[in-house]
Amino acid sequence: MLISIDPSNGIPIYEQIVRQVKYNVANGALVSGQQVPSVRDLAKMLTINPNTIQRAYQLLQSDGVLETVRGRGQHVSAGAKRSCVSQRANLIRERLELVVEEALQAGLEPAELRESFESVVRRYLSSLKS
Amino acid sequence: MLISIDPSNGIPIYEQIVRQVKYNVANGALVSGQQVPSVRDLAKMLTINPNTIQRAYQLLQSDGVLETVRGRGQHVSAGAKRSCVSQRANLIRERLELVVEEALQAGLEPAELRESFESVVRRYLSSLKS
Amino acid sequence: MLISIDPSNGIPIYEQIVRQVKYNVANGALVSGQQVPSVRDLAKMLTINPNTIQRAYQLLQSDGVLETVRGRGQHVSAGAKRSCVSQRANLIRERLELVVEEALQAGLEPAELRESFESVVRRYLSSLKS
Amino acid sequence: MLISIDPSNGIPIYEQIVRQVKYNVANGALVSGQQVPSVRDLAKMLTINPNTIQRAYQLLQSDGVLETVRGRGQHVSAGAKRSCVSQRANLIRERLELVVEEALQAGLEPAELRESFESVVRRYLSSLKS
DNA sequence: GTGGTCTAGACCACG
DNA sequence: GTGGTCTAGACCACC
Numbered sequence: 001m002l003i004s005i006d007p008s009n010g011i012p013i014y015e016q017i018v019r020q021v022k023y024n025v026a027n028g029a030l031v032s033g034q035q036v037p038s039v040r041d042l043a044k045m046l047t048i049n050p051n052t053i054q055r056a057y058q059l060l061q062s063d064g065v066l067e068t069v070r071g072r073g074q075h076v077s078a079g080a081k082r083s084c085v086s087q088r089a090n091l092i093r094e095r096l097e098l099v100v101e102e103a104l105q106a107g108l109e110p111a112e113l114r115e116s117f118e119s120v121v122r123r124y125l126s127s128l129k130s
Numbered sequence: 131m132l133i134s135i136d137p138s139n140g141i142p143i144y145e146q147i148v149r150q151v152k153y154n155v156a157n158g159a160l161v162s163g164q165q166v167p168s169v170r171d172l173a174k175m176l177t178i179n180p181n182t183i184q185r186a187y188q189l190l191q192s193d194g195v196l197e198t199v200r201g202r203g204q205h206v207s208a209g210a211k212r213s214c215v216s217q218r219a220n221l222i223r224e225r226l227e228l229v230v231e232e233a234l235q236a237g238l239e240p241a242e243l244r245e246s247f248e249s250v251v252r253r254y255l256s257s258l259k260s
Numbered sequence: 261m262l263i264s265i266d267p268s269n270g271i272p273i274y275e276q277i278v279r280q281v282k283y284n285v286a287n288g289a290l291v292s293g294q295q296v297p298s299v300r301d302l303a304k305m306l307t308i309n310p311n312t313i314q315r316a317y318q319l320l321q322s323d324g325v326l327e328t329v330r331g332r333g334q335h336v337s338a339g340a341k342r343s344c345v346s347q348r349a350n351l352i353r354e355r356l357e358l359v360v361e362e363a364l365q366a367g368l369e370p371a372e373l374r375e376s377f378e379s380v381v382r383r384y385l386s387s388l389k390s
Numbered sequence: 391m392l393i394s395i396d397p398s399n400g401i402p403i404y405e406q407i408v409r410q411v412k413y414n415v416a417n418g419a420l421v422s423g424q425q426v427p428s429v430r431d432l433a434k435m436l437t438i439n440p441n442t443i444q445r446a447y448q449l450l451q452s453d454g455v456l457e458t459v460r461g462r463g464q465h466v467s468a469g470a471k472r473s474c475v476s477q478r479a480n481l482i483r484e485r486l487e488l489v490v491e492e493a494l495q496a497g498l499e500p501a502e503l504r505e506s507f508e509s510v511v512r513r514y515l516s517s518l519k520s
Numbered sequence: 521g522t523g524g525t526c527t528a529g530a531c532c533a534c535g
Numbered sequence: 536g537t538g539g540t541c542t543a544g545a546c547c548a549c550c
Contacts, residue, residue, distance in 0.1 A: 008460070012548075013460070014549080014550085023235070023236040023237060026236065026237060027236070027237040048550085049550050052549085055550085088237075088238070089238075089242075089246075092229065092232070092233045092243070092246065093246050093250070095229045096229055096233075096243075096246055096247055096250050097250050099222065099225045099229055100247070100254060102149075102222070102225075104251075104254050104255075105153070106149075106153040106156065106157075106222070107153060108219075110251055112219075113222070113251070114247075116219075116222065116223050117226055117230070117244075117247055120223070120226050120227050120230045120231075121230055121234075121243070121244070124230060124231055124234050125234075125240065137526095142524080142526090143526080144525085144526090168536080168537065168538080169538065170536085170537085170538090178526090178527095179526060179527050179528070181527075181528085182525085182526060182527080184538080184539080185526095188539095189452075192449075192452060197268070198537090198538065198539095199267065199268070200268070200272075200533095200534060200537085200538085201309075201533090201534050201535035201536080201538075202535080202537070203536095203537060204537095204538085272534060272535090273534080274534080274535085279492075279496075283495070283497060286496065287496075287497040308535085309534095309535045311535055312534080312535055315534090315535085348496055348497075349502075352492070352496070352498060352503070352506065353506050353510070355492075356489055356493075356503075356506055356507055356510050357510050359485045360507070360514060361510075361514055362409075362482070362485075363482045363486075364511075364514050364515075366413040366416065366478055367413060367416060367417040367478075368478070368479075370515065372479075373482070373486075373511070374507075376479075376482065376483050376486055377486055377490070377507055380486050380487050380490045380491075381494075381500055384491055385494075385500065397541095402540060402541090403540080403541075428521085428522065429522085429523065430521095430522085438541090438542095439541060439542045439543070440542095441543085441544095442540085442541060442542080444523080444524080445541095447523090448524095458523065460522080460523085460548095460549060461521075461523075461548090461549050461550035462521095462522065462550075463521095463523075464522095464523085
């Protein structure tokens with residue numbers, strides 16, 4: 001499992017963790033039953049305040065992605081993968097919607113917007129190859 | 131000029147005002163030299179505290195979009211349109227970039243993402259006709 | 261008499277007028293007994309709100325530079341020249357003091373400051389010739 | 391770091407703070423990465439309303455001098471020193487220019503002006519020794 | 521504990 | 536009537 005944090009990008013750290021755990025579950029990088037790092041360990045790994053990890057794990061529990069097994073830490077719960085996959089699609093769709101709506105309301109032409117979109121995708125894909 | 135505020139969408143009110151003023155300048159709805167509503171008038175129109183408006187106007191001044199003529203209110207400054215148009219393009223591109231990158235990193239297929247994008251655009255455009 | 265106003269340089273317009281009238285008196289461009297333009301005329305000349313002129317003239321009266329002659333407008337008072345000359349020197353000295361002190365407190369080297377000073381003087385003098 | 395406020399000298403308090411922070415950065419009294427006092431602490435130190443400090447810090451942020459690290463206060467940003475040094479020079483030069491131009495336009499002889507300048511510098515330097 | 525946002529209202533300078 | 540400054544204090548998000 002791989003989590004990368006950018007403390008200065010506006011998105012709260014705990015939220016970044018929540019998203020990335022969900023993405024890892026959606027991708028299969030984390031499978032049901034698997035144990036996730038303890039709060040303290042993950043805090044050390046990311047050099048982040050443990051309270052922040054704690055908060056992320058709480059949210060993941062209330063979303064049904066993690067379960068506490070008494071005395072043995074946090075584990076990915078049974079139906080997690082399915083819900084994460086659909087959440088991921090929804091989340092991304094929502095954010096895309098926000099950006100697109102604001103862009104079009106701001107008077108940008110759909111053609112310009114599409115061109116921007118495609119160029120961003122292309123750039124990301126080509127950066128992967130390198 | 132049309133400004134609509136959603137006080138509960140996470141984006142600070144002053145920021146919403148700043149963006150919409152810039153969009154209006156970029157669109158030509160506000161032209162150089164034109165006067166914008168006084169702090170107090172706009173506050174009444176939007177039923178918002180004048181200080182919030184003032185903060186927005188301050189930001190717009192430091193961005194070179196507005197100029198204050200002593201005792202005669204705020205006016206759109208000379209080179210405003212040009213800079214607003216380019217800022218708009220950059221802003222939107224940046225936000226698009228954030229969403230696209232996160233989506234692809236989350237393991238979404240480019241094809242799926244493109245499909246989402248197109249459907250969002252279609253939906254927005256059809257909502258306009260109605 | 262020549263007065264030039266810059267409405268956007270931070271210094272209040274009425275203050276600019278006061279200073280320039282005093283400078284004109286100090287230079288001899290305005291002499292004792294001479295009549296200055298009426299509030300309305302000067303307002304038209306400078307395309308400025310008459311209230312602003314009014315305020316400037318009030319200040320000039322309370323400084324003893326102008327006197328009202330009943331029904332015949334404002335005139336330069338008797339001892340005006342002498343006081344204006346000395347005020348001018350003081351004013352300038354004070355402002356120079358402010359700038360120099362702040363510059364030195366800010367850690368600028370006296371040599372650097374002197375160099376700046378000389379270059380500014382040179383530039384002004386050469387701009388006069390052209 | 392040393393900041394002294396004069397609430398009655400015409401220059402807004404927030405502006406005095408902004409300048410002095412920049413001067414401190416230019417002088418090396420504040421170095422990149424270093425933390426500045428929290429809004430509330432500085433407010434207590436200077437016995438000033440926290441909002442006033444915050445306004446100063448906001449300006450410093452938008453000028454790229456400060457960066458906020460979430461939940462851990464304001465820090466001097468990376469390239470701050472360089473930009474502050476050059477800003478300082480420009481600021482001082484501008485103000486010098488204003489004074490010098492007005493003095494010469496007012497009919498003061500360059501020689502008189504230079505004498506004033508030198509005497510002000512001398513006085514400041516000798517006041518330092520004491 | 522940190523800063524960020526918003527409201528409320530006072531006071532002043534300027535035109 | 537315009538904006539500019541400052542104070543006061545509440546509320547929230549984040550760490």
